[in-house]
Amino acid sequence: MHHFEEELTCSICYSLFTDPRVLPCSHTFCRNCLEGVLDLSGNFSIWRPLRILLKCPNCRSVVEIPDSGTESLPINFALKSIIEKYRQEDHSDVATCSEHYRQPLNVYCLLDKKMVCGHCLTIGKHNGHPIDDLYSAYIKEKQSSGKILEQLTDKHWVDVYLLIEKLKEQKSQCESVVQDDKKVVVLYFKKLSDTLEHKKQALLSALDEINRQVLEEYDPLIENLKKMREEQLELMSLNTSIQKEESPLVFLEKVDGVYQRIKALKEKQLPDVKPVEIYPRVGHLLKDVWSKTEIGQINKILTPKIKLIPKRKLQSKSKEKERGKSKELLQAVNPLTVMLLFVIVAIALFAFPKLVSSFGIETVPTYISEFLLSIYQGFCAHLQTIADALCRKFNLLSLPLILNRAGAWG
Template sequence: MHHFEEELTCSICYSIFDDPRVLPCSHTFCRNCLESVLQLSGNFSIWRPLRLPLKCPNCRSIVEIPPTGTESLPVNFVLKAIIEKYQQEDHPDVATCSEHYRQPLNVYCLQDKKLVCGHCLTIGKHHGHPIDDLQSAYMKEKETPGKLLEQLTDKHWSEVCLLIENLEEHKAQCESIVQEDKKTVLQYFKRLSDLLDHKKQALLAALEEVNMQIETEYEPLIENMKGIREEQLELMSLNTAIQEEESPLLFLEKVDDIRQRVKALKEKPLPNIKPVEIYPRIGQVLKDVWSKSEISQVNKIVIPKIKLISKEKICSHGCEKEKKSRKEFFRSLKHLAVILTFLVVATIIFSQHPFPFVKEVAFPFVMESLETFYQDFSKRFQMVVGTLWYTSNFLLECLYRIFPSSM
């Protein structure tokens, strides 16, 4: 039945009839379409106000509409039944409008170059646009693709091909630069990684070397002390065995043997353990040197010589700083004593010889000098206090390391 779709289409809205009404001239239109035509028509009869004249859109004959309007026009029930049956069928080959439900796309909009339905032309966004039927638009536009392609001349084709070659060449150059930069990055960080690994191995080797120094320093002493401890344990065990000896002669002989061995054991010198320190500490080196160095200067960082040093040297180093701070402190006190003496003498002079010159000139000069000295002394005193604070903390740390159990 969909082959008769054209006969089911209103000639005003180009859509399937909606509530079809028959005019006196026997032509059928949608009721809403007739209402629109009546509203647009201004040719009202003055001498017959009860009748509404209307020109048929198909035959152009003048027909009269009853006063009640299009509602009084007869319904084309046969056509309406056919349309209802048609709409109940499935029409997969008929394109419908996406904006108006089940309205076929059977009109070509010349302005927007697309298929539209009748409702798009009457009440939709294509209202007032120039239109054409689908077959006529198809015949007119059939030769258009060839004409459009004729505009693409050989020159344009050559320009496009040349541009493609240039773009591919530029792309290859950029990719080559990126690959070269990748190699540069890998080489740079490979050298940096090798350098850092070399420095790491050097630091570990330095720590291993000081570990061997520790082994050499302490292992013989520990073995010697273990031998003395074994000797003492053996003498204690021998003492227990002697107590069970019943023969006086053997008892005296064993006692004499113990006496000799105890005497020899007591004469063995015990080592004088001197506290040592591992210097410098790697953590401090990494903090003071490595963390403050630029990447380009890593190769210039010298691996420190790590060794065991006596804590007395560290304490003596701290004592030297303390002595220097003490000298600066006493030097400041010496200047203060001179100024105070001068101030006392000036006060005595003022009390005995109260000349205006002395009061107005000498005393302000003394106060200015005293103020200058006070500022200088305050700075020096703060420096001395800071030095003493650092030295005291350093000494406390040394004492804690020497006597950890008593602190």
């Protein structure tokens, strides 16, 4: 607070003088502040005394107030005029209270450690708080600043330093682990990428190879047929031109040559075009094998050898082929041989079950199992045939005996 402003401040309310009145001791105070001091001193009662005594808040001397009260005290017009001019001037550089309009912050509240105005102390929220002027508070706090240094250099800050170092060390360890894991990730995916790239190139090479085989298979045939087609068109053009020939001799000679060429052209054997297919299909391989393989096992997948094979229905034709083999075997075997083989197989099944089971059902081809079943069925059929033959033979032998007995009875 500026020194000039201090001279305009009441020492009771710490605010700019309002209606300043002069005591007999020459000290000036706000009229309202003097009224408050009188109320606190207890001089006013039911019976008003003839003299009103007041102890000056500044010099502590006892002065006499006229019986009419503070209203009769002289007004300090000079000070009042100065205050009015001061209030009219711009004092933007002077800190003022945010709660009380244009009241300067001229008192230091020791409880809240902040500057306040006089109204804050008398009618505001700082009423009754211990106070001091700014300069005195500054001197006292500066003298006790050594305590601040002690608080900033005690063991607590050593613990803070050690904790910072510990956190830095842990952070460094975690960052090192992260960096190591990053390297592992990069190396892993580089290896995986190299493996996939190698497999990709191997599959593409296999497809390029089969494509080369396709070209070798079809290009010569297509070229030969194209030449035949070109020769056909040439003969058609030649025939058109011959038809315009007017000389009989020349016409006959040329026509005969055309006939000979047509005959030779038609006698050329056309290629036997057999439908083929590419097997195995890479798309099926990727879908059925690669997509179901663990990443770490991809490098173990072998690149298939892709071939051109005759187009066929794999399932139906293979089953028909197996059935054909079983029928051929069955037809080629003598019935007695069938019975003997069936007996041998039956003895093997009952005598050596463990040996038979060790081979596994999966290792026996389908046509073999069907063949064995056919043997069994044939054996049963042959037994039935033998039984029927024996029955017929028995009936033929016993028929004369039966007739003789019937004649004797007759």
